[in-house]
Amino acid sequence: MSDSNSPLDQLSLLGELIIGSIEERRYPTLEIPVRNTENIVFDQKAGHFILGDVKTIRDSSNTKHVKSFMHLTWVASFVKQLLESGRTSSLRDLYYSSEAFGVKFKDQSESDRIVSDLESLIGYPRESFGVFSEEHSSIYGEAVMRYTVAGYSGREVNLTISPDGLPIGPALVSAEPVSTKARFILAVESGGMFSRLIETRCWERYSCILVHLGGQAPRTTRRLLRRFHDDLNLPVVIFTDGDPWGMHIAQVIVAGSANAAHLDGLAIPDAKWIGVTADDITDYDLPTEPMTDRDLRRLDELARDTRYMSDDWQHRIKAFKALRRKAEQQAFSRFGMDFVVDEYLSKKLAD
């Protein structure tokens, strides 16, 4: 189901397939790519996770399948209505909306799973059919986007319009990048650092677009980063806390996550993590905390993770294991409020 060119087309095709079967007096069946760990492969060449070829048949004549088959067709019809009316829905709202149709899900994790089934079946991410999670990220910088949502269609916005940044929500994610003066994207973990870089005019000085990740980047944010990367040719640079969690925030942007292996258009294999590395902590003599057992176990997990097989990543992990300490991005404030921009980023970005 991948010849057509929009989620709406794919949903119509899906409907025709099901109705066609029924009209021919056959029980409709669907072939859905399997998303369990055995069918998730890390594509070393592409640099991100992909699904293998294993598919499962969901057969409406099988009493064990009939409920999830019904769930899937309901989700498909619900999101088709979203698309046709130009609306969006949170995953939570989709779950509650099912009751209006007499459809029962055990809990939200069940409806979330069906949404993922639909994604892998039609080959489009849920954001493309108007379904979002409730996560926060924001963006700031010299770039113009053109909205496509109802009421704003065709209206252009410069991402410097609000000095507090703009939220990366449904409207911004579906907007078209028009133009930019920026030369790269600088994605940062914490809101404090994001505000600091706006105020110190880091975006102007280094000609970059600033993105606030707010912990693990929401999928919408990764998608937006990827679109800037592809459509406007902007390299992506990631700046996180210096600990295994910060490192992995960067890695998921670089190489994707297993639970989104069925989706294209998220990984950015040439995105770069600049730090805070263990070497930075030593070189700049940053204030640190000792790593907890949980931090150290996480380092061991990462060392075995297929995404960390390169020499660079293994070196970074080893350096943290030797240091056994961690530091936040904000730790640079010990040298004054402008040090991180004037010295650290200046040096790191030159490299």
Place this chain on the structure above:
Amino acid sequence: MSDSNSPLDQLSLLGELIIGSIEERRYPTLEIPVRNTENIVFDQKAGHFILGDVKTIRDSSNTKHVKSFMHLTWVASFVKQLLESGRTSSLRDLYYSSEAFGVKFKDQSESDRIVSDLESLIGYPRESFGVFSEEHSSIYGEAVMRYTVAGYSGREVNLTISPDGLPIGPALVSAEPVSTKARFILAVESGGMFSRLIETRCWERYSCILVHLGGQAPRTTRRLLRRFHDDLNLPVVIFTDGDPWGMHIAQVIVAGSANAAHLDGLAIPDAKWIGVTADDITDYDLPTEPMTDRDLRRLDELARDTRYMSDDWQHRIKAFKALRRKAEQQAFSRFGMDFVVDEYLSKKLAD
């Protein structure tokens, strides 16, 4: 220290006081209002918490006081620099910045406490001297604000500029409300509901400004609500999940919290909580979850809380205790995506 008219003036006065003492060869002392529970009073007439008259002397000649005295003067000098350079800082950044000056705090909770000391000493909230926490809330609606931050000073923004809403950050909080077409403010707990109300043009239909609280409203958001309420004469209406936690999100906007009792300009005693009430859950036959022991214990706490002494609040608590079930705002989706606007809010706002 409350005759002067800006945080900067107050900080200068504080500095003069300290230097004056030193020049007279006396150890400087400061009188700080006590913020512990014994000195926090609920002013039933005003409808919010205030501090009592008890003050403590911080005496720099007392070796037990000298460290916190030094901490306080450092924080005062740090935020004076923030104000003079038009910068802001997160509480976290302030904590790390201390190291640049050879000042040591045990941990961030210690520096946070000193910031509160300074607030109660000079009678201004930390937001007024550029110190923010990293919290998220957003706003959307027909209102024009004029920015005062560097680089944006005098520039006006309509709060409908971004269809995803605008973050309530340092720049927006320090902006001046200029004009509005709205007749009231509708503050909602969840991001999903906020997006829904933007999309369904609830703001246009009922002429309201929408605010996304994101759980307990950050102080910046409460301050902004209060300014719209005072400067533009807009009533505030609050719509949360139907459980003790949602009820208390509303109550803190109405009557304030004990830990901000030293600050004016936050409580909005005539703000109204519209629901989801226990009666709504019954009347609309909403999908519910059973209350947990924690929920029930929380109801008992609220029943004894001085802010809940009115008959209305006691009735609401009793109704939840009888029902022993709770419901989210999103539960209205069981009647279709527009029900909450077309029916529920329509009826509640008419009341």
